[in-house]
Amino acid sequence: MLxxxxxxxxxxxLAALVLLFVAAFWKVDSFTGDLQHVWNVDNFTxxxxxxxxxxxxxxxxxxxxxxxxTDALIALPFxxxxxxxxxxxxxxxxxxxxxxxxxSSYLVRVYAWRLILAHDGALNWALxxxxxxxVSVSYSNWAMWIVFSYIWLPFMILPVxxxxxxxxxxxxxASRDLGARGARTTRKVVLPLALPGVVAGSIFTFSLTxxxxxxxKLVGGTGSQFIGNVVYxxxxxxxxxxxxxxxxxxxxxxxxxxxxLARRSGAFEAL
Amino acid sequence: MRNRRLLAALAVCLVAxxxxxxxxxxxxxxxxxxxxxxGSLNLVAWEGYAExxxxxxxxxxxxxxxxxxxxxxxxxxxxxxxxxxxSQYDLVSASGDASLRLIYGKNVQxxxxxxxxxxxxxxxxxxxxxxxxxxxxxxxxxxxxGPNTLLYNSAKVKPAPTSxxxxxxxxxKGKITVPDxxxxxxxxxxxxxxxxxxxxxxxxxxxxxxxxxxxVALLKKQKPLVKKYWALASDEIDLxxxxxxxxxxxxxxxxxxxxxxxVPVVDLIPVEGATGWADTWMLSAKSKHPNCAYKWMAWVxxxxxxxxxxxxxxxxxxxxxxCKEMEKIxxxxxxxxHADAPVSYFNQIKFWKTPVADCGNGKQDCKDYSAWQQAWxxxxx
Numbered sequence: 001m002l003x004x005x006x007x008x009x010x011x012x013x014l015a016a017l018v019l020l021f022v023a024a025f026w027k028v029d030s031f032t033g034d035l036q037h038v039w040n041v042d043n044f045t046x047x048x049x050x051x052x053x054x055x056x057x058x059x060x061x062x063x064x065x066x067x068x069x070t071d072a073l074i075a076l077p078f079x080x081x082x083x084x085x086x087x088x089x090x091x092x093x094x095x096x097x098x099x100x101x102x103x104s105s106y107l108v109r110v111y112a113w114r115l116i117l118a119h120d121g122a123l124n125w126a127l128x129x130x131x132x133x134x135v136s137v138s139y140s141n142w143a144m145w146i147v148f149s150y151i152w153l154p155f156m157i158l159p160v161x162x163x164x165x166x167x168x169x170x171x172x173x174a175s176r177d178l179g180a181r182g183a184r185t186t187r188k189v190v191l192p193l194a195l196p197g198v199v200a201g202s203i204f205t206f207s208l209t210x211x212x213x214x215x216x217k218l219v220g221g222t223g224s225q226f227i228g229n230v231v232y233x234x235x236x237x238x239x240x241x242x243x244x245x246x247x248x249x250x251x252x253x254x255x256x257x258x259x260x261l262a263r264r265s266g267a268f269e270a271l
Numbered sequence: 272m273r274n275r276r277l278l279a280a281l282a283v284c285l286v287a288x289x290x291x292x293x294x295x296x297x298x299x300x301x302x303x304x305x306x307x308x309x310g311s312l313n314l315v316a317w318e319g320y321a322e323x324x325x326x327x328x329x330x331x332x333x334x335x336x337x338x339x340x341x342x343x344x345x346x347x348x349x350x351x352x353x354x355x356x357x358s359q360y361d362l363v364s365a366s367g368d369a370s371l372r373l374i375y376g377k378n379v380q381x382x383x384x385x386x387x388x389x390x391x392x393x394x395x396x397x398x399x400x401x402x403x404x405x406x407x408x409x410x411x412x413x414x415x416x417g418p419n420t421l422l423y424n425s426a427k428v429k430p431a432p433t434s435x436x437x438x439x440x441x442x443x444k445g446k447i448t449v450p451d452x453x454x455x456x457x458x459x460x461x462x463x464x465x466x467x468x469x470x471x472x473x474x475x476x477x478x479x480x481x482x483x484x485x486x487v488a489l490l491k492k493q494k495p496l497v498k499k500y501w502a503l504a505s506d507e508i509d510l511x512x513x514x515x516x517x518x519x520x521x522x523x524x525x526x527x528x529x530x531x532x533x534v535p536v537v538d539l540i541p542v543e544g545a546t547g548w549a550d551t552w553m554l555s556a557k558s559k560h561p562n563c564a565y566k567w568m569a570w571v572x573x574x575x576x577x578x579x580x581x582x583x584x585x586x587x588x589x590x591x592x593x594c595k596e597m598e599k600i601x602x603x604x605x606x607x608x609h610a611d612a613p614v615s616y617f618n619q620i621k622f623w624k625t626p627v628a629d630c631g632n633g634k635q636d637c638k639d640y641s642a643w644q645q646a647w648x649x650x651x652x
Contacts, residue, residue: 028641034376050649052648052649052652055652056652114509115513118509118513118514118515119513119514119515120513120514121513136445138513138515139498139499139510139515217502218506220499221497221498221499222494222495222497222498222499222500222651222652223494223651223652225648225651225652230648233644233648235350236344236346236347236350239346239349239350239353240641240644
């Protein structure tokens with residue numbers, strides 16, 4: 001029964017990854033644009049030696065990490081309220097509130113944020129309304145951080161909610177019986193048990209941010225390129241598929257390391 | 272002119288050679304007559320270049336059914352023409368920054384302008400421009416063109432700028448937007464051509480190592496001043512509408528759209544001149560429908576279709592007879608898009624062409640497009 005999924009994964013997924021990796025060692029004739037099957041590591045040396053590509057990789061990983069932390073900080077209290085405090089009707093409404101944005105197009109949501117953050121946009125209009133000076137966050141790394149955090153938030157809330165909901169009431173009662181107050185119960189009982197949910201959610205928020213190239217293009221400013229943008233430009237603009245393949249191995253390696261760490265924390269059971 | 276005469280002579284020779292075969296003789300050279308249509312035609316085009324208002328009459332007249340694929344960038348066009356062995360599409364409306372890549376990549380084939388009746392009415396510089404004609408061989412039929420203008424918000428930018436210098440001026444920090452395109456290096460080179468004569472730049476698309484370095488350095492200095500590098504025309508329109516940018520490098524299309532939205536903008540060609548784009552319909556080397564393709568190239572070159580497209584998209588037709596037709600569609604549009612302007616206006620503009628290593632001076636010391644692309648990635652950071 002296992003055979004069909006294994007074949008599917010092997011052929012469609014792993015074979016594509018292997019091809020990608022092999023292509024990274026080829027090169028392109030700059031004059032005709034033809035692929036030359038000559039083994040070399042020029043692409044990798046170029047990536048490691050150029051400060052631009054290092055900076056882009058670090059920026060991508062940094063913003064992915066910042067988005068993950070932000071989403072975790074928002075999702076924890078929200079999911080706790082949903083799972084343990086809210087009544088059935090409020091909980092249903094909150095579920096709808098979390099899920100509804102996922103029904104609209106990703107692009108619509110990004111463009112909406114562009115209008116909110118623009119110089120004469122909703123945010124500055126609201127700030128003026130309450131007598132505060134306007135802020136200039138449009139088209140910057142700050143804008144990317146806000147938009148990514150918003151877009152991937154549901155993917156963090158849902159696994160954290162599942163993890164918190166699974167905590168048996170008896171554990172919380174035991175903690176209270178033993179004299180722990182709310183804060184201590186949260187720290188010693190709820191958080192450790194919710195952690196696998198957070199790690200599971202972080203796999204989504206981190207990997208989705210790491211691989212994105214549309215949000216940087218739409219709401220990023222100057223110096224907002226992601227790994228995905230360089231890959232996209234290398235294929236589309238320069239027709240340099242080997243270089244794109246070489247650079248695409250960077251997020252692959254980062255994600256593999258991240259998943260290994262996540263597995264150790266038992267996050268896969270919380271999915 | 273010289274090239275045309277040579278070509279005519281060549282065509283005569285070919286006719287003599289091809290008499291027994293008659294019609295097209297693809298293996299020996301250019302076709303000498305357009306045969307019966309193949310019933311279908313696959314286009315890769317800019318959005319707005321294959322609108323129903325001139326596609327439907329074309330299909331009615333030739334029974335060539337037109338399938339359209341819109342591309343978002345020059346680079347996507349090149350990719351599409353190379354994909355699937357190159358026989359998926361028959362024609363591409365390539366801009367000058369893509370056309371030489373397609374020619375040297377052998378993705379497009381030579382065409383015979385003698386089969387396009389309106390070719391003789393084209394503005395002289397667009398008959399054999401360097402971005403689609405190599406050593407007298409035509410690799411396409413010119414279509415439309417337009418300048419890359421300096422756009423500014425006239426309510427917020429005072430005094431009115433006359434030079435590209437405003438885009439490199441630290442006083443305008445955070446108010447500038449320029450296109451996200453490697454060919455933008457040419458805009459910096461054009462500015463240096465006028466302001467730093469010691470660099471000896473004669474053509475902004477043919478830059479040796481020192482000239483290239485200076486242009487890239489200028490763009491790196493510009494980067495902190497830039498609010499956003501725009502990728503789509505709608506990006507720039509948003510930036511100007513929402514007050515995020517007040518100065519930028521632009522196309523006439525944005526100016527028209529913004530004016531229609533009552534944003535106080537003005538565009539101009541600054542004193543240093545400007546870069547510009549000129550588009551060419553190019554025939555795939557492995558086209559399956561060459562007769563329909565020739566019929567299409569002849570159709571879109573007629574004054575009426577040229578005018579329809581020019582007014583629809585906001586650009587200037589190659590056919591000088593299109594002016595009258597434009598006036599019929601929209602009064603004043605001929606002058607608005609400089610369709611009646613003399614060759615001297617045209618000569619202010621340095622048209623996009625793909626940078627190649629061979630600068631034409633016998634040396635191979637110019638930076639090619641892949642160097643431009645990598646440098647642009649570094650400029651953007």
